[in-house]
Each structure stands twice: as C-alpha cells, then as structure tokens.
Amino acid sequence: MKTKLYDIAHSRAGDKGNTLTLSLIPFKPEHFELLRNQVTANAVKEHLKDIVAGDVTRYELPNLPALQFVCQQALTGGVTTSLTMDTHGKSLSYALLEMEVDVQ
Amino acid sequence: MKERIRIGCGAGFSGDRLEPGLILAQHGKLDYLVLECLAERTIALAQKRKRQNPDTGYDPLLERRIEMLLPVLLNNHVRLITNMGAANPLAAVQKVVEIAQRLNLSLTVAAITGDDVFHQLTGNETALETGKPLHTSGAILSANAYMGADAILPALATDAQVIITGRVADPSLFVAPLVHELGWSLDNWEQLGQGTVIGHLMECAGQLTGGYFADPGRKEVADMAHLGHPFVDVLANGTAVFGKVEGTGGMLSVATAKEQLLYEVMDPSRYFTPDVVADFTQVRLQETGPNQVQATGGRGQARPDTLKVSVGYEADFIGEGEISYAGANALGRAKLAGAIIQGRLQDRFADLRIDYIGSTSVHRTSFGHYPEPYEIRLRVAGRASTAQQAALVGEEVEALYTNGPAAGGGARKYIHEVVGIVSTLIDRNQVVPNVTLLSA
Incomplete structure (x- = not known):
C-alpha cells in the first residue's frame, strides 16, 4: 500500500548557506528499516528534483532511529541573497514528507 | 567544583520572544541563563549600524531584554551569557552598566572581544562557498571568527554576572559554563562532545520544547501560546536531563529532541565547533518524566586547528x-x-x-x-x-x-x-x- 512519508514519519529542515538539511524520523521505530530501504539518497534527489540542484547525501542514525539528508544547492543561493520567499528552506521538510513509500 | 548545574536558554535567535527567558530566570532555579541571538547575517547588519554610530552595533533588543531580566538575574543569582554583543560587545556592556545604574543595581559585566578579524583579512582568502577570493563576492562589511568556550572561560573566572560576547559558536555558549563549573577540561574530547550535544539541543530555545514542531492532529503540542523555553541539568559525568518550567506551554519529548539534535547538522559523526569535532551518532535520548528527556552518549575528537570566519559583504x-x-x-x-x-x-x-x-x-x-x-x-x-x-x-x-x-x-x-x-x-x-x- 502506498502511503505518504507524512503518515509514518516527521522531519525538520535546516540550512547552512545554500545547503539544506532534512531529518526523517519514523513515528514508530519499526518503520526505520522501511525508510532505510526505500528513502534512499537517489529517491530523495528524484523526489526533490524541482528543489535540489546538487547532490543528496544520506546519513543513517540507527540509534535514534533517524535518517539525515544533506542536499547541496537547494536554497537558490542561500538565505542572504536568494530571491525566494522561504530563503532558509524552513518549509521544505514538508516537501520531503510528500514522498510516497510502500507500506506492507 | 559542582556536581550538577542548570542552564536555561531564553532566546534562540535575535528576534525571539522576551517572556520565556524571564520565566526561566524567575522560576527555573537556574545557575546560568543563555540568550543566543546572533544569526550569521545579524552581525553584518550590526556592523553596518556600528559604522553609522560607534555606540551601537549590539543586538537591537539588548536594552529591552536586559532591563527586564537584570533585577531578576541578580536577585536569583543567575549568571547571564549572551552573544548580544554582536558587532560591538564593548558598547553592549556600557549599555548594560547604564541600565544597571538607572535601576540602582550594582554588578560587574564582562565583554568578550577578539572575534572581529576584519583587519586581519586581505580579501584574497578563499570563500568556502564559491572557491573564489572573498573580495569577488562584494565589498566586505564584516569578518567575525567563531570563537569557542575557551574565549568565555576567563570571564567566568571573574565575578562578572553578565557576560556578553560577539561571535562565538552557539554550542560554546553552553560548553563554557559546563567546563567552568563541572571541572571539565578543554582537551577531554568526550566531555566536550557531550557538552556540544547539550549546547546544540539547547541553542534554539523553543525549538526543543515544541516550537517548529507542532502539527495539529499529527504532532500535538499543548498551549503553544505560552511556549516555555528549555533548561538542562548537567551532571559532572555529562548526563544531561532537559526540562521546562512547570506551567509553561509546549512539549519536550524524545520526538522534539530528535528533530533538534539533527537540526542544521551536516555529517552527524563530525559536527565541527571551535571546541571539538563532535559525534552525534551514539547519542541516546530517553523520556525520564513528563516533559523531561535525558541525553547521553555524545562523543568527540580533537578540535580543528582552524576557525570558521563569517564574512558579510x-x-x-x-x-x-x-x-x-x-x-x-x-x-x-x-x-x-x-x-x-x-x-x-x-x-x-x-x-x-x-x-x-x-x-x-x-x-x-x-x-x-x-x-x-x-x-x-x-x-x-x-x-x-x-x-x-x-x-x-x-x-x-x-x-x-x-x-x-x-x-x-x-x-x-x-x-x-x-x-x-x-x-x-x-x-x-x-x-x-x-x-x-x-x-x-
């Protein structure tokens, strides 16, 4: 069954210059494996193709459990000089949560 | 040396709300209150103000915050550490003294300077973002190095009740009192790694207690209108227990703490500060009571030989x-x-x-x-x-x-x-x- 990440996980966006960070934290720890298998760096890059121009790197934190995505060239120049409204990209956690995954 | 200290964070950015810091100072049973008010761009804007008037260049809310907090801080023996000095910590401490005199209070205030490296740069240094010399970005307005906990320690050794810095790495505002009070050392990377985890969780204030988190129906947070800011109890062994003042709104949970732990983090195994290269990957978070979360397991490796300099143009x-x-x-x-x-x-x-x-x-x-x-x-x-x-x-x-x-x-x-x-x-x-x- 397809479901949005919004239904099984939460996320917070952060910015460093033109780089966007997105955490992905399952509400239930048992969903971590599913996230690890399906929400790969490539899948996130494809999902955010209209937002992220550069590379996406994924870090795994099985202890929490959580995933962390670091997205390069994602903030149209960065907080200080970008022409966009959300220059920090603070709203972009909910763009990640729009992604769909298969849940058994 | 103390066995345990309590640090509150009453502001997580320059424009943050004033009341939560006051509530922490009044009812938080704090040893220290930290106000983190200095975003990257804030200091460059402050430098522009200082150029127009050399008596300015500190945080625009400094007067309002200090006027409100000072009597309570002195009465409750809470020391204040803040980066509200922005581009001009010396003018900031002068303003604090002025306010104290007006309120008939006596105290010592410390200004920490040294972060302003504008005159040390030639403009030919390489910008990390562009790979080109700094001057190619535009006319340089300001250059401030991120100093570490070591810059604050000498002031903590004095009897200053208010310590005002310019650019200091945000977690270092918390690491400094931990080192000073708990007998930690500046080359114990495990301690400084855990201290940096603590500082990182605290530095955005309300973002640990339900701010930037709430989503009605999905991530419910009670009484957001009266969102309380966090405090942390730290033991000499590094164990940290985060809480908030009874009766304030908001929520402190493992979920809010996880979001904040990873906020703005690039490589979680190598989080660079002037104090340490911290490792967040072994951190364990555990709810130990209502609105109470314990954090252990922060680690670290030797601090970097270079400091990051934020350059405004x-x-x-x-x-x-x-x-x-x-x-x-x-x-x-x-x-x-x-x-x-x-x-x-x-x-x-x-x-x-x-x-x-x-x-x-x-x-x-x-x-x-x-x-x-x-x-x-x-x-x-x-x-x-x-x-x-x-x-x-x-x-x-x-x-x-x-x-x-x-x-x-x-x-x-x-x-x-x-x-x-x-x-x-x-x-x-x-x-x-x-x-x-x-x-x-």
Missing part, C-alpha cells in the same frame, strides 16, 4: 511586489499578470522571480497533486544594484491595478538592502580572545 537590493486574485480562474489571471510583468521587466532585470503564493511559491512545486486554490497572490522579486532600480519591481506590480488582468487587489511593494554571507577559515592562533570588565 554588500550584495545589492531586492525589490518585491505582490497582488492578489480570487474567485473563478484566479490562478489563470495571476499567471497572466506574471507574464505581463515578465514582459515589462525582463530587459531590465537579469534576475527576476515570479511566484504564485497559494500554489508553488515556497516549495517551487506542488508535486502535481493539489487542486487549484480559490485565491492566489502573485509575488515578484528582482535584484538590482541600486534601490531606485529595485523599486521598479513594486511599481510595475502596483500598476497592474489599471494595466493588468481583471480584479487584482491588495498590491504591496517592498525594497530590501541585501547583505550576503560567505565564510573562510583562519588559523586559530590568529584569533586572540580578550575580556574587558566594567562595573556599575
């Missing part, structure tokens, strides 16, 4: 204009307006952005699966080298009233002067912290 001007369309074909009319503006301005602006607020303005997409909204707001932004040129954007959007699609309403126009930020690295030996004491 004169960028340019951004002009903006907005106008709304509602009802049948709102998006169609807004898009026609966007095309008209494009046609009228494209020859005069190399960099023009047209957004449809209510549709695709913040995510730059709607992933193709949301229906057309009832109303839509056109927003246009353009970059220019002068304020006069930037103003054209708003003028053209306003002119859509009589020269654009049907029923455009509520036009607004704005002009912003833009300060850009790039960064570079400096040998840490070139940055010499200094303490200046002033008494009232």
Whole structure:
C-alpha cells in the first residue's frame, strides 16, 4: 500500500548557506528499516528534483532511529541573497514528507 | 567544583520572544541563563549600524531584554551569557552598566572581544562557498571568527554576572559554563562532545520544547501560546536531563529532541565547533518524566586547528511586489499578470522571480497533486544594484491595478538592502580572545 512519508514519519529542515538539511524520523521505530530501504539518497534527489540542484547525501542514525539528508544547492543561493520567499528552506521538510513509500 | 548545574536558554535567535527567558530566570532555579541571538547575517547588519554610530552595533533588543531580566538575574543569582554583543560587545556592556545604574543595581559585566578579524583579512582568502577570493563576492562589511568556550572561560573566572560576547559558536555558549563549573577540561574530547550535544539541543530555545514542531492532529503540542523555553541539568559525568518550567506551554519529548539534535547538522559523526569535532551518532535520548528527556552518549575528537570566519559583504537590493486574485480562474489571471510583468521587466532585470503564493511559491512545486486554490497572490522579486532600480519591481506590480488582468487587489511593494554571507577559515592562533570588565 502506498502511503505518504507524512503518515509514518516527521522531519525538520535546516540550512547552512545554500545547503539544506532534512531529518526523517519514523513515528514508530519499526518503520526505520522501511525508510532505510526505500528513502534512499537517489529517491530523495528524484523526489526533490524541482528543489535540489546538487547532490543528496544520506546519513543513517540507527540509534535514534533517524535518517539525515544533506542536499547541496537547494536554497537558490542561500538565505542572504536568494530571491525566494522561504530563503532558509524552513518549509521544505514538508516537501520531503510528500514522498510516497510502500507500506506492507 | 559542582556536581550538577542548570542552564536555561531564553532566546534562540535575535528576534525571539522576551517572556520565556524571564520565566526561566524567575522560576527555573537556574545557575546560568543563555540568550543566543546572533544569526550569521545579524552581525553584518550590526556592523553596518556600528559604522553609522560607534555606540551601537549590539543586538537591537539588548536594552529591552536586559532591563527586564537584570533585577531578576541578580536577585536569583543567575549568571547571564549572551552573544548580544554582536558587532560591538564593548558598547553592549556600557549599555548594560547604564541600565544597571538607572535601576540602582550594582554588578560587574564582562565583554568578550577578539572575534572581529576584519583587519586581519586581505580579501584574497578563499570563500568556502564559491572557491573564489572573498573580495569577488562584494565589498566586505564584516569578518567575525567563531570563537569557542575557551574565549568565555576567563570571564567566568571573574565575578562578572553578565557576560556578553560577539561571535562565538552557539554550542560554546553552553560548553563554557559546563567546563567552568563541572571541572571539565578543554582537551577531554568526550566531555566536550557531550557538552556540544547539550549546547546544540539547547541553542534554539523553543525549538526543543515544541516550537517548529507542532502539527495539529499529527504532532500535538499543548498551549503553544505560552511556549516555555528549555533548561538542562548537567551532571559532572555529562548526563544531561532537559526540562521546562512547570506551567509553561509546549512539549519536550524524545520526538522534539530528535528533530533538534539533527537540526542544521551536516555529517552527524563530525559536527565541527571551535571546541571539538563532535559525534552525534551514539547519542541516546530517553523520556525520564513528563516533559523531561535525558541525553547521553555524545562523543568527540580533537578540535580543528582552524576557525570558521563569517564574512558579510554588500550584495545589492531586492525589490518585491505582490497582488492578489480570487474567485473563478484566479490562478489563470495571476499567471497572466506574471507574464505581463515578465514582459515589462525582463530587459531590465537579469534576475527576476515570479511566484504564485497559494500554489508553488515556497516549495517551487506542488508535486502535481493539489487542486487549484480559490485565491492566489502573485509575488515578484528582482535584484538590482541600486534601490531606485529595485523599486521598479513594486511599481510595475502596483500598476497592474489599471494595466493588468481583471480584479487584482491588495498590491504591496517592498525594497530590501541585501547583505550576503560567505565564510573562510583562519588559523586559530590568529584569533586572540580578550575580556574587558566594567562595573556599575
């Protein structure tokens, strides 16, 4: 069954210059494996193709459990000089949560 | 040495709310209150103010915060550490002394300087973001090195009740009192790694207690209107228990702590600060009571030999204009307006952005699966080298009233002067912290 990440996980966006960070934290720890298998760096890059121009790197934190995505060239120049409204990209956690995954 | 200290964080950015810090000082049973008020761009803007008037350049809310807090801090024996000095910690401590005298209070205030490395840079240093020399970004306004806990320690050894810094790494504002009070050392990377985890969780204040988290129906947070800011109890062995003042709103849970732990983190196994390269990957978070979370397991490796320098430069001007369309074909009319503006301005602006607020303005997409909204707001932004040129954007959007699609309403126009930020690295030996004491 397809479901949005919004239904099984939460996320917070952060910015460093033109780089966007997105955490992905399952509400239930048992969903971590599913996230690890399906929400790969490539899948996130494809999902955010209209937002992220550069590379996406994924870090795994099985202890929490959580995933962390670091997205390069994602903030149209960065907080200080970008022409966009959300220059920090603070709203972009909910763009990640729009992604769909298969849940058994 | 103490067995345990309690540190509160009453502000997580320059514009943060004033009341939560006061509540912490009044009822938090704190040893220290930290106010983190200095974003990357804030210091460059402060430097511009200082150039116009050498008695300014500190945080614009400093007077209001200090006036409100000072009697409570002194009465409850809470020491204050804050980076509200921004571009001018010396003027800031003078202002604090002035306020104390007005309130008939006596105290010692410490200013920490040394972060301003503007005169040490040639402009030929490489910007980390562009790979080109700093001066190619624009005329340099400010250059401030991120100093560490070691810059604050000498002030903690004095009897100063208020310590005001310029640019210091945010977690270091917390690491310094931990080192000072708990007998930690500046080369114990495990301690400093855990201290940095603590500082990182605390530095955004309300973001640990339900702010930037709440989502009704999904992530419920009680009484957001009275959101309390956090405090942390730290034991000499590094165990940290986070809480908030009884009766305040908000929520502190493993979920809020996880979001904040990873906030703005690039590689979680290598989080660089001037104090340590911290490792967040072995952190364990555990709820130990209502609105109470324990954090253990922060680790670290030797601190870097270089410090990051945040460099502010004169960028340019951004002009903006907005106008709304509602009802049948709102998006169609807004898009026609966007095309008209494009046609009228494209020859005069190399960099023009047209957004449809209510549709695709913040995510730059709607992933193709949301229906057309009832109303839509056109927003246009353009970059220019002068304020006069930037103003054209708003003028053209306003002119859509009589020269654009049907029923455009509520036009607004704005002009912003833009300060850009790039960064570079400096040998840490070139940055010499200094303490200046002033008494009232």
